[in-house]
Amino acid sequence: MRCVPILVFAASSSIVLASCAHPGEVVNLDAYRLTPSHxxxxxxxxxxxxxxxxxxxxxAHVTAALRSHPSVRELRTDWRWERPDADFVPDVVLSxxxxxxxxxxxxxxxxxxxxxxxxxxxxxxYVYSGDITTTVxxxxxxxxxVVRSDAIETAYSMRHCDFxxxxxxxxxxxxxxxxxxxxxxxxxxxxxxxxxxxxxxxxIRAPYGEYIAExxxxxxxxxxxxxxxSIDARVLGAVD
Numbered sequence: 636m637r638c639v640p641i642l643v644f645a646a647s648s649s650i651v652l653a654s655c656a657h658p659g660e661v662v663n664l665d666a667y668r669l670t671p672s673h674x675x676x677x678x679x680x681x682x683x684x685x686x687x688x689x690x691x692x693x694x695a696h697v698t699a700a701l702r703s704h705p706s707v708r709e710l711r712t713d714w715r716w717e718r719p720d721a722d723f724v725p726d727v728v729l730s731x732x733x734x735x736x737x738x739x740x741x742x743x744x745x746x747x748x749x750x751x752x753x754x755x756x757x758x759x760x761y762v763y764s765g766d767i768t769t770t771v772x773x774x775x776x777x778x779x780x781v782v783r784s785d786a787i788e789t790a791y792s793m794r795h796c797d798f799x800x801x802x803x804x805x806x807x808x809x810x811x812x813x814x815x816x817x818x819x820x821x822x823x824x825x826x827x828x829x830x831x832x833x834x835x836x837x838x839i840r841a842p843y844g845e846y847i848a849e850x851x852x853x854x855x856x857x858x859x860x861x862x863x864x865s866i867d868a869r870v871l872g873a874v875d
Contacts, residue, residue: 657760657796659834664842667789669849674856676708680725680776683713686732692836693733693767693843697851700844701729706856716779727855728774731847736766737835739827747804747821751814756804756824760794763827765835767791767843771851787850791839795831800824 679701684694702710711723740762746755766789773783796804804824807817 659795661838667846672856674860680714682730696844700848730772732770743824744821748818751817765791
C-alpha cells in the first residue's frame with residue numbers, strides 16, 4: 636500500500652509538468668530572410684488560388700506580404716484574364732502555388748524515451764519539419780505567356796509539444812515497468828502532430844510571405860530598374 640502514495644505523487648507531478656507544453660517555434664526562420672528590393676513601383680496582379688485547402692494559408696501569407704512590399708504600388712488578388720479591370724492595368728501578373736509537406740522525426744523517440752525522465756518533451760519540444768515548395772510563375776500581362784518560373788524551396792524546422800503528447804510521453808512515471816510504457820509511446824511520437832500546424836503558420840506568416848514575395852518580385856524589379864536606368868541614360872544623353 637505504501638506504493639500508492641508514491642504512484643499518486645508521481646502521476647500528479649507528471650501531469651503538472653506535462654501541462655507545461657512547449658509552444659510552437661520555428662528555429663531556422665533567419666535562413667529565409669531577404670532585404671526587399673526597391674525600384675520602380677509595380678502594379679501587381681495575382682491569379683486566383685488553385686491549390687489544396689492546406690496550402691491556402693500559405694497563399695494568404697504571400698499575398699499579404701506582396702501588399703506591403705515597398706515596390707508594389709497596387710495589388711489585385713483573384714485577378715482573372717477573362718475579366719480584366721479597366722481601372723487596373725498590371726505591370727506583372729503572378730501565379731503562386733504553395734505545396735506544403737509536414738513530417739515528424741526519429742529524434743522524437745529519444746525525446747520521449749528516455750527523454751521523459753527529464754521532461755524533455757516539455758522543455759525541448761518534439762522535432763517537426765515543414766517543407767514548402769512554392770511555384771511562382773511570372774506572366775506577361777499582354778500575351779499571358781509565362782516569362783519566368785521558379786520552384787522556391789523553404790525547409791522549416793519546428794519544435795512543438797502540446798498537452799496531449801506531453802501527457803502520453805510521461806506515462807512512464809506512473810505505469811508499471813520502470814518507464815517501459817514511454818518506450819512504446821515513443822514509437823507514435825515519431826509521427827507528425829497535426830496540432831503543430833496552427834502554431835507553425837503563426838511563426839512563419841510574415842517571414843515566409845516576405846521571402847516568397849521578394850523572390851517573386853526581385854527579378855521583376857531588377858528588370859524594371861534596368862529599363863528605368865536605360866531611359867534616364869538616353870534622356871541625359873539627349874540633353875547633353
